Amino acid sequence: MKALLHSVIDYIKKKGVDYGDLRFERITGESIQVRDGIIETFSAGESVGIGIRILNKGAWGFSSSRAASAEDVIKTADEAISISAAFSAVNPKKVRLSEREPFVDTYMTRYEIDPFSISPEEKIGRLSEITSAALKIRKIAICDAFMEFTRTDKEFLSTDGADISQSILTSGCGYYVIAEEGAQAQKRSYPDAHHGLFATKGFEIFDELGMKESVEKVAEEARMLLKARECPGKTTDVILDGAQLALQIHESCGHPAELDRALGSEISLAGGSFLTPDKRGSFRYGSKDVNIFADPTLAGGAGSYRYDDEGVRARRVDLVKDGIFQNYLTSRESAAVIGEESNGSMRADGWSGTPLIRMSNICLEPGDASIEELIADTKDGIMLSTNRSWSIDDLRLNFQFGTEIAYEIKKGRITQVFKNPVYFGITPGFWGSCDGVSDKKSWRLWGLNSCAKGEPLQVASVGHGASPARFRNVSVGVLRR
Amino acid sequence: MELLREKMFEMCGNILKQGEADSIDVVVDHAMSNVIRFAGFVFHQGVTESDCKVYIRVIVGKKVGVASTNKLKAEDLKNCLGKALDIAGHIKEEPFHLSLPAGPLPYNDMNSYFEPTASMTGDEKVAILSRGFKDAKASGVTQSGAFTTTTGELAVLNSKGIRAYHPYTASFLSVVSTRDDGSGLKTALSKDVSNIDAAGLMSESAERCIMASSPKALEPGAYRVILEPPAVAELVQWLSYIGLGAKSFQEGTSFLSGRLGESVTGDYVTIYDDGLNPLGMSVPFDMEGVPKKKLMLIEKGVACGVAYDSFTAALEGKRTTGHSSFPEDAEGPLPGHIFMESGDIKASEMIEMLDRGILVKSFHYVNGLINPRDSVMTGMTRHGTFFVDKGRIKHPVHSLRFTENVMKAFEKIRGISGEVEVFPNQGFSLSSVTAPYILIDGFNFTS
Structure with missing residues (x-):
């Protein structure tokens, strides 16, 4: 693949544009959501493709595709060039880029436990432990617990010589409980609302956040809110x-x-x-x-x-x-x-x-x-x-x-x-x-x-x-x- | 974009043949979009995106696994199926049998594919917008916005005989004009880009901006208001998100939870979902291949239903209403084609009816999560807020923040226009919200 990416950069250079760069990315992810012990979602996904950005006569163009073939990638580059040409023909102002060193480097975020190496059973088990613990508490009617993992492997190449590989692993988890009484429903989330807390870490985040240990206090606060003014x-x-x-x-x-x-x-x-x-x-x-x-x-x-x-x-x-x-x-x-x-x-x-x-x-x-x-x-x-x-x-x-x-x-x-x-x-x-x-x-x-x-x-x-x-x-x- | 109907069916057919599962369903979303963005008459982002995503869901006994990929070689799809089976093989059983619809099912014969949209290039958009810029400059405003066209095709097949396929196009133009401290917004959404009068839209955006310029201060408080369709659409979209889908309803956080059959708002208010109504961005089926049909949500102020997919329906032992989203989506089913029913008043007569109050063109950054059980929302007015006195617009006012229980506010609706406008809804191109102008006798502006 790297050879193909370099050939695309060569192709872009030959087109005589001001500047061009590409990102080839492979994104793998997993999303698991358990509600009251029932698995709401367990999905795994992968997405691969290329995004090509062109600065041509002072105007931008961008195109992306699945990069299914070399021909597909060249077509993607041509589309980005075509957009930039259309823009440059009418734009009153020309884009100028500030300087930067064209780095050649490799980087990956650190983690202790690869979440993709953990079995589905264990992931479900960890989340189910939380929902079970919460639902044992009086007036807790709903508990939704979730974890999500994404690994992005990306190659960045540019016409001025940058060649950077990065691998970024993001993990996140959290849960919420809903306490109900009559027509009232009150929600408390942990460790944060809106799908928990995310970090460039591995599966270790689950234990670091003390998910299971937090349930009693979080549920108690939801119950307190039912009576609160x-x-x-x-x-x-x-x-x-x-x-x-x-x-x-x-x-x-x-x-x-x-x-x-x-x-x-x-x-x-x-x-x-x-x-x-x-x-x-x-x-x-x-x-x-x-x-x-x-x-x-x-x-x-x-x-x-x-x-x-x-x-x-x-x-x-x-x-x-x-x-x-x-x-x-x-x-x-x-x-x-x-x-x-x-x-x-x-x-x-x-x-x-x-x-x-x-x-x-x-x-x-x-x-x-x-x-x-x-x-x-x-x-x-x-x-x-x-x-x-x-x-x-x-x-x-x-x-x-x-x-x-x-x-x-x-x-x-x-x-x-x-x-x-x-x-x-x-x-x-x-x-x-x-x-x-x-x-x-x-x-x-x-x-x-x-x-x-x-x-x-x-x-x-x-x-x-x-x-x-x-x-x-x-x-x-x-x-x- | 070349449509791949036969290839998609062949690809899905191969997946369905291979799987050792009680049932398999495959959703293929193949789309290409082109967005031209401009700011201050400068084209600054031109983006063409093309992708084809395949979602595979397998059901083995009471276990469900979902996997997706955009790699379409036979081996890659086999791996994707293997991943879904692996998940299903290693997780615990659901307490119920998830039953997918059996086919073949009849679908509404609608056309969503329009060649003028499919063939429109970025160059053409630049040319159309550039022509509009000339008039805008002459009127003294600056324009910014985005022009998007999408071509796509959607296929849903399952091992129980569902064979659903629908090619589509969508186009959306949004233009904001600005001058000093005033702004004006005008948008248009259509499957057929030929229906969008770009020059007229850009001109109207400029007129609205000029009208909104040099606003004066106005004390917050409760005012009679006219909310124009963009503002109403935003409230209705939030109502949908916080309370018209099965997930929030089952969790008890919906303003309809436990209240079906009860009066929840004023009898002027009828809100329904209708995926077949050509006024909206209609689509013949959902992501499980269930045919779309009209679903009443609130009828004359009475709560009557929420949207279900197979999973949420199974939790209550009910039938799906045909509102399944993509298999990976964890938000749960939501109405994707919402209509707030129009009335019989002419929009042009509503300012006179208002007599004294505030005319709101649109809202910005509404949030309905303050207290969803009571449908309390907040947000800012934007792109034109006007003080009306003695049935006439007196002057523009600075943007105001509202904080309001929307169901209670809707109890005070005193008039609904016959005219409606359509706006995008959710992430999928073929979804929309259609809203009229409404007159409310008391709406709380808090700062």
Whole structure:
């Protein structure tokens, strides 16, 4: 196959285009879902294909196919060239790429246990243990447990000599329980909602997360929510737990820091960004306690890789330092627009998609206080845990998030739980009210496998490092008028 | 894209012959799409994707295994079948026999394949859009959007005699015009791209933008509203996701759980799924080869049904309603061809009926997971929000956030238009949501 890929690069070069690259990917995956001990899904899939990207007379073209034959691959290259030719004939502006070294390298993410070596019986058994344990608890009517594994083996070659092989294994698992009483149904998820927690790890993730050990507490909280009051509407101090903070970072910092959004490429779909280029280096995004960085080189993150899908070597970059907006996530094209080099943030959802600027692992630096100290220091507030709903405007300013549970804090102690909580605010004001981030001990790299972007829609795995943090004077409650 | 009907049948036939299982079903999804994206009059992404995915599901006794591949050589398909059998051979039994439909079954004779869509090239789209840009520039707006065409064919065969095949095309044009702090959106969806008047659509998008420019602030609160079809479609899609499929219904999180036969909203409201209605992106069968038919979900405010596939139906000892998705999908069955029934009021007369309130062109980033049991949703208005007084549009207003119990809000519907518009729904090209304009006497804007 490698010989064929090199011959395609030679073919593209002969066409006299400005630049071309290809990704040949083999994606194997497994998805298992057990509901109340019944197997809802056990599926295994493989997908193989090639995506070819051409920059021709300053315009892009991209085409992908199953790469069933050499002829098929050449046809795919010709289609990408044809699109770029059509664009270059009418586009008023020419794309310029920032420089990058054409690396030749091989990389694979680390893992201890290959999930594809574990038998179906064991996987089902592990999930069934959880659903059985949950269903033994009174009022727990439903338990859905799941695990998912994806291995992506990809070859990246470009007309300027890059030749990179990467193998990225992503594993994820989680479960939720639903407690029911009368017409009420309340859900609690573990370790995170929206299909659990994902990481570039192996089957060891299942034990590391303590899935089975967590069931009793998670089920108990779902039961408590049946009796709980609705979260009151008021302005109060709020502590977000790590999982909810991960989503807050994702929506209110990660997406607005994507330079393609800030430059208007996504304006017709997801929107733009309040973080416009003139704000770099001076705009107060948050309080001095807020330090947010992107780092695809972190071991085990759901957004970890060594090279992005433009062959740019991944590196850490500060997005917000001491509360001031510093940098964007960039591609070779967008970085050139602001006179910089790419920081390696371009990824595609498999061989069939064109690379887009995507979050890698976007993390909030831990602070000094322990979570216990943060709670003890809160006279009157609410701690919110585990995302349930999310909504934010097209500039990433006006947000409203809901969580599965809220814990009332009075005089430094948790006193009761509330159900159906939401909180809302405006991004810079919210982050500006952050006056405490808990320490490394409670910092975890959370991971989502469901970040959607682009048209056709692409879905990426992204990591978010976070420990619980406190925000002053936040609006909470539901159906406020 | 060359259609492969005979090859697909031969390929599936070989798989069905080989398997040592009680039943096997094979779904083949062969599609090619071309998307041209533009932003600020610059074409920045042109993407042609081509793939052919084969899903194999085997049932051995009470065990089920699913595998998929896009490698179509005989040996690869044999391996895929082997993987499905391996899974089925090593997992525990379901508590019931999963029964797949037996064929042959009769399917509605509909045409979903239109040559103008299948043959449209990226160059043609660029030419059409470029012509529209000239008028847009003259009107002082900037335009961004996407023009997509898809050609595909779907085959579902099983070892019990199901032989379903349907070739299709789909086209979707979406144009957003922007100027200062205003924006306007117009979209069109059709199997036949000839039905899309790109120039008219681009012009209307520009007009909407100009109308929405220079918005003023408006205090949040409860207002009478007109929701235009894009906004209604988004609410109805979320209703479908959180409550009109069997999975959420069985989990008890649906707003219809335990409420079938009860009044759940106002009697103006009728919502149904109809895969055969040519107003939507119709398709003759689901991914199990079950013929599509109309399914009432809410009729005159009364909850009457949810969508089932074979698996979720078996859990309740019911029959599938023909809403199976691809075999790997874990979301469960969902209505893929939703209609909110139209009324008899002219859309153009609704602003006068509104008298005083807010006109909402579309919503952005709606989320219905706040409290799905009570159908509480939140979202922002986008691409034009207008204050209406004395039956006339007074001025545009800044985008507002709503947070609302949608079933309760629908109780306050006072008028539904005769006109409807169609929008894409879910990931598959042949699915849609069709929605009218509605007038609601009280809708909560919270910030």
